[in-house]
Amino acid sequence: GKGKYIAISGLVFKHFNPERHVIPAGVPPASWTHYVSLDAGFSNPTAVLWHAVEPGTGRVVTYHEHYRSEWTTEQHAKVIVEYNDYLRDTFGIVPFLHIADPAIKQRQQTTGHSIQIEYANNGVYFALGKQRDVMAGLDKMNNYHRLYKWFLTEDCPNFIREKRMYKKAQYSTSKTREANNKKE
Numbered sequence: 756g757k758g759k760y761i762a763i764s765g766l767v768f769k770h771f772n773p774e775r776h777v778i779p780a781g782v783p784p785a786s787w788t789h790y791v792s793l794d795a796g797f798s799n800p801t802a803v804l805w806h807a808v809e810p811g812t813g814r815v816v817t818y819h820e821h822y823r824s825e826w827t828t829e830q831h832a833k834v835i836v837e838y839n840d841y842l843r844d845t846f847g848i849v850p851f852l853h854i855a856d857p858a859i860k861q862r863q864q865t866t867g868h869s870i871q872i873e874y875a876n877n878g879v880y881f882a883l884g885k886q887r888d889v890m891a892g893l894d895k896m897n898n899y900h901r902l903y904k905w906f907l908t909e910d911c912p913n914f915i916r917e918k919r920m921y922k923k924a925q926y927s928t929s930k931t932r933e934a935n936n937k938k939e
Contacts, residue, residue, distance in 0.1 A: 769897060770897055770898075770900035770901040771900050771918045771919070772900075773915060773918075773919065775903065776900060776903075776905065776906050776907060777906070777907050777908070777909060777915055778816070778906045778907070778908055778909070779908065779909060780818075780908045780909045780910040781818065781908060782807075782818055782819075782842065782845075782846055782848070783807035783809070783816050783818060784807075784846075785846050785847045785848045786810065787807040787808055787809050787810065787816075788807065788808040788810070788851060789805065789806070789807045789842070789848050789849070789850040789851065790805075790806050790807075790808075790850050790851060790852040790853070790854065791803060791804070791805055791806070791835065791839075791850045791852070791853045791854070792804045792806065792853075792854050792855070793853065793854070793855035793856070793859070793874075793881055794855075794856055795828075795855065795856065795858070795859050795870050796824065797824070797825060798824060798825070799824065800822050800823055800824045800913070801821075801822070801823055801824070801826065801831050802820065802821070802822050802913070802914065803820065803821040803822075803831065803834070803835055804817050804819070804820050804911070804914060805817070805818055805819040805820070805838070805842075805850070806818070812904070813904060814904050814905075814906070815899060815904060815905045815906070816905075816906045816907075816908065817905070817906070817907045817908070817911055817914060818907075818908045818910060818911070819838065819908075819910050819911065820910065820911040820912075820913055820914050821834050821835065821838070822913040822914070828870055828873035828874055828877065829873070829877050831874075832873075832874050832877030832878060832879045833877070835853075835879050836877070836878050836879060852882060853879060853880060853881045853882065854881060854882050854883070854884050855871070855881040855882070855883060855884065856883075856884060857883040857884060857885070859871045859874075859881060859883070860883055871883070
């Protein structure tokens with residue numbers, strides 16, 4: 756359900772500060788390590804994010820997003836391929852990894868194929884993240900904000916909005932919990 760996602764995301768984004776963590780739009784240099792992440796959805800938006808890691812510092816910049824509801828895998832794949840072609844042709848950047856939530860390996864009732872296979876059939880090959888590492892990953896992301904090692908460019912308005920929203924959702928959940936525990 757949605758509530759569980761917000762609670763988890765609230766943990767992630769409690770150190771997110773738009774004034775400090777949002778930077779001007781731009782593509783990090785080709786010498787950085789570039790990768791793409793996917794959170795697939797249909798009614799809920801599919802979110803595709805382009806990230807780069809600075810050598811030496813480990814600083815992460817999320818610099819581009821594709822965010823859309825009610826599109827087919829084929830439509831999303833076309834956008835990913837086009838942006839990757841643009842990165843390659845303009846900056847000499849080829850993302851070293853495309854990674855997705857492991858849920859995309861489940862076969863769909865309608866096609867008998869998984870979302871992962873549908874992307875592969877459209878030229879985008881996603882590795883699967885490990886579900887059991889979710890909490891460790893969330894702690895790591897939170898620390899990246901706390902230590903000013905993860906930044907988002909203004910080219911990611913939906914991701915910025917979600918981070919703000921989940922931070923607020925987490926805050927209001929803890930306020931509600933406090934209010935409900937006053938009797939104890």
